[in-house]
Amino acid sequence: MSASRKLYVALSGGVGGAKLAQGLAQVLPADSLVVAVNVGDDFDHLGLTICPDIDTVLYTLAGVVHPQQGWGRTDETFGVFEELRRLGGDSWFLLGDRDIALHLLRRQLLQQGLTLSDVTAQLARKLGVDAAVVPITDQALRTMVETDQGRLAFQDYFVRLRCEPKLHALEFQGAGSATLAPAVRAALAHPDLAGVILCPSNPYLSVSPMLAVTELRERLCALTVPVIAVSPIVAGEAIKGPTAKIMRELGVQPTAGVIAELYEDFIDAVLIDTADASLATTDKRFVVAHTVMKTLEQKAALARECIALIERLGLRVT
Amino acid sequence: MSASRKLYVALSGGVGGAKLAQGLAQVLPADSLVVAVNVGDDFDHLGLTICPDIDTVLYTLAGVVHPQQGWGRTDETFGVFEELRRLGGDSWFLLGDRDIALHLLRRQLLQQGLTLSDVTAQLARKLGVDAAVVPITDQALRTMVETDQGRLAFQDYFVRLRCEPKLHALEFQGAGSATLAPAVRAALAHPDLAGVILCPSNPYLSVSPMLAVTELRERLCALTVPVIAVSPIVAGEAIKGPTAKIMRELGVQPTAGVIAELYEDFIDAVLIDTADASLATTDKRFVVAHTVMKTLEQKAALARECIALIERLGLRVT
Numbered sequence: 001m002s003a004s005r006k007l008y009v010a011l012s013g014g015v016g017g018a019k020l021a022q023g024l025a026q027v028l029p030a031d032s033l034v035v036a037v038n039v040g041d042d043f044d045h046l047g048l049t050i051c052p053d054i055d056t057v058l059y060t061l062a063g064v065v066h067p068q069q070g071w072g073r074t075d076e077t078f079g080v081f082e083e084l085r086r087l088g089g090d091s092w093f094l095l096g097d098r099d100i101a102l103h104l105l106r107r108q109l110l111q112q113g114l115t116l117s118d119v120t121a122q123l124a125r126k127l128g129v130d131a132a133v134v135p136i137t138d139q140a141l142r143t144m145v146e147t148d149q150g151r152l153a154f155q156d157y158f159v160r161l162r163c164e165p166k167l168h169a170l171e172f173q174g175a176g177s178a179t180l181a182p183a184v185r186a187a188l189a190h191p192d193l194a195g196v197i198l199c200p201s202n203p204y205l206s207v208s209p210m211l212a213v214t215e216l217r218e219r220l221c222a223l224t225v226p227v228i229a230v231s232p233i234v235a236g237e238a239i240k241g242p243t244a245k246i247m248r249e250l251g252v253q254p255t256a257g258v259i260a261e262l263y264e265d266f267i268d269a270v271l272i273d274t275a276d277a278s279l280a281t282t283d284k285r286f287v288v289a290h291t292v293m294k295t296l297e298q299k300a301a302l303a304r305e306c307i308a309l310i311e312r313l314g315l316r317v318t
Numbered sequence: 319m320s321a322s323r324k325l326y327v328a329l330s331g332g333v334g335g336a337k338l339a340q341g342l343a344q345v346l347p348a349d350s351l352v353v354a355v356n357v358g359d360d361f362d363h364l365g366l367t368i369c370p371d372i373d374t375v376l377y378t379l380a381g382v383v384h385p386q387q388g389w390g391r392t393d394e395t396f397g398v399f400e401e402l403r404r405l406g407g408d409s410w411f412l413l414g415d416r417d418i419a420l421h422l423l424r425r426q427l428l429q430q431g432l433t434l435s436d437v438t439a440q441l442a443r444k445l446g447v448d449a450a451v452v453p454i455t456d457q458a459l460r461t462m463v464e465t466d467q468g469r470l471a472f473q474d475y476f477v478r479l480r481c482e483p484k485l486h487a488l489e490f491q492g493a494g495s496a497t498l499a500p501a502v503r504a505a506l507a508h509p510d511l512a513g514v515i516l517c518p519s520n521p522y523l524s525v526s527p528m529l530a531v532t533e534l535r536e537r538l539c540a541l542t543v544p545v546i547a548v549s550p551i552v553a554g555e556a557i558k559g560p561t562a563k564i565m566r567e568l569g570v571q572p573t574a575g576v577i578a579e580l581y582e583d584f585i586d587a588v589l590i591d592t593a594d595a596s597l598a599t600t601d602k603r604f605v606v607a608h609t610v611m612k613t614l615e616q617k618a619a620l621a622r623e624c625i626a627l628i629e630r631l632g633l634r635v636t
Binding site: 046047048076077079080081082083084086087088089090096097098100101102104105107108111122123126127 | 364365366394395397398399400401402404405406407408414415416418419420422423425426429440441444445
């Protein structure tokens with residue numbers, strides 16, 4: 001840790017967030033990045049503890065994520081899953097063999113009494129990930145979904161029912177008593193902290209569960225360093241996933257502008273795509289960039305934009 | 319179930335027992351065979367519930383057992399295991415992907431409150447096994463091993479340390495309070511019961527844990543129908559596994575003759591191999607047969623020998 005180190009905290013959900021986290025890991029020294037990850041999607045399935053967003057971030061940073069899907073492992077095999085289906089087991093949640101190995105090991109380590117932070121750090125080391133990947137909290141925090149088909153556990157809604165039920169409301173079980181994971185708390189209070197980046201993740205399904213941890217929202221509001229977000233909405237649609245559909249169901253116009261409103265109590269700027277450049281003409285909080293990340297170069301370029309924006313805002317703040 | 323049905327109960331451990339069980343399943347109608355299986359080897363590993371003997375019996379009867387090993391699945395893949403090793407997880411117990419699928423499903427069904435009998439029946443059905451395969455007990459019964467390297471859980475001794483520690487004594491945790499699984503109890507009390515066959519399994523590691531269930535030993539002693547055993551010892555050596563080594567460590571001469579002594583309170587006859595034919599000249603309890611089973615034909619032939627022997631003994635008893 002050098003004297004001139006600048007520390008960045010990235011808040012990430014799954015696929016979209018992981019891409020920017022990978023970009024940040026490319027352009028920052030390993031000890032300068034803490035990726036705090038949503039755990040609202042976590043669930044117990046087949047006796048395994050599955051943490052979809054943590055896994056997507058780990059696999060992406062390790063360079064072993066399935067390139068087309070954006071989640072799961074590349075070069076994956078499905079021996080367990082195929083047999084499980086033959087034996088009449090649950091088959092609505094696709095699980096690859098390598099993925100299962102990680103879930104088995106995580107379950108075992110958790111049962112030995114390690115925190116989710118400890119387990120995630122151990123898995124990251126084994127996968128060759130240098131940046132700190134940390135769950136937003138070590139306590140159980142589970143997203144529940146109120147829909148026109150009733151109250152559903154998140155993965156029931158998201159994977160089993162493919163987000164088809166109409167969403168009425170979200171509830172984050174356990175958030176009331178959850179506290180930040182020690183490494184997240186330490187990073188947000190660290191004198192080297194240069195800024196916080198909300199990665200382009202679904203604001204309702206991925207970011208809201210994290211912000212439901214009161215300690216996080218309070219910390220973000222109290223920060224003197226810049227907090228920026230990258231909009232996951234481009235030209236009224238989400239790059240990936242059901243963000244736009246959910247926003248319509250919640251009666252919200254799916255535009256990049258909404259991102260600034262959702263985070264208005266703590267956000268300093270929102271990076272929006274060139275496709276939404278018109279927004280920036282009327283609202284100084286919006287900064288235009290190429291936010292679509294398909295290549296590693298595009299991820300690194302957007303990461304540099306984020307860091308540059310934090311630097312500019314930091315000069316303004318101090 | 320026909321009026322003239324004859325019911326046979328086979329007591330089996332792993333590989334050797336499973337071979338004879340397969341022979342019996344070949345030559346008997348499906349509703350005439352109950353295979354009661356040792357659970358002393360069962361253990362929890364990586365959050366999975368693994369029942370090595372039940373699995374070997376199921377895989378063997380389903381015709382999907384690895385033909386050379388005699389345990390595990392044929393056409394198995396090891397995606398999970400290889401990744402687990404890369405991640406630094408426990409790798410002393412080899413687990414194939416198909417095998418893991420079964421363990422995951424079993425753990426899930428047990429957690430839903432099903433008994434091990436129910437779960438085993440469901441897995442058997444899915445694997446296409448017609449004969450009833452039943453754990454000897456639904457209660458936890460765990461073999462512990464006192465050795466020159468201390469007290470060890472069975473799989474620590476058997477797999478991790480490859481039976482290398484010198485064995486002093488065996489303890490069957492939970493046996494004192496364990497009762498027979500309902501289907502085993504019902505079969506042993508059934509008016510159609512024609513006889514009981516102790517398959518050629520390790521008398522100490524596989525049969526003793528079953529006999530440690532007091533209810534079983536008492537039932538066997540009280541039976542009026544014949545109880546026979548097939549010796550797992552041929553010419554002073556075990557066909558497979560550490561039986562002979564263990565007998566020597568326990569100060570017992572590893573001969574087929576010992577089998578009759580171990581079971582003397584309930585046994586009517588012991589099938590011994592042609593290699594040990596001399597035993598039969600002095601002790602009428604020994605009956606000579608070809609006990610080495612390499613082919614399905616040999617398994618079926620030995621099964622027929624068992625049934626014929628029970629029939630002859632049955633005539634003598636009544």
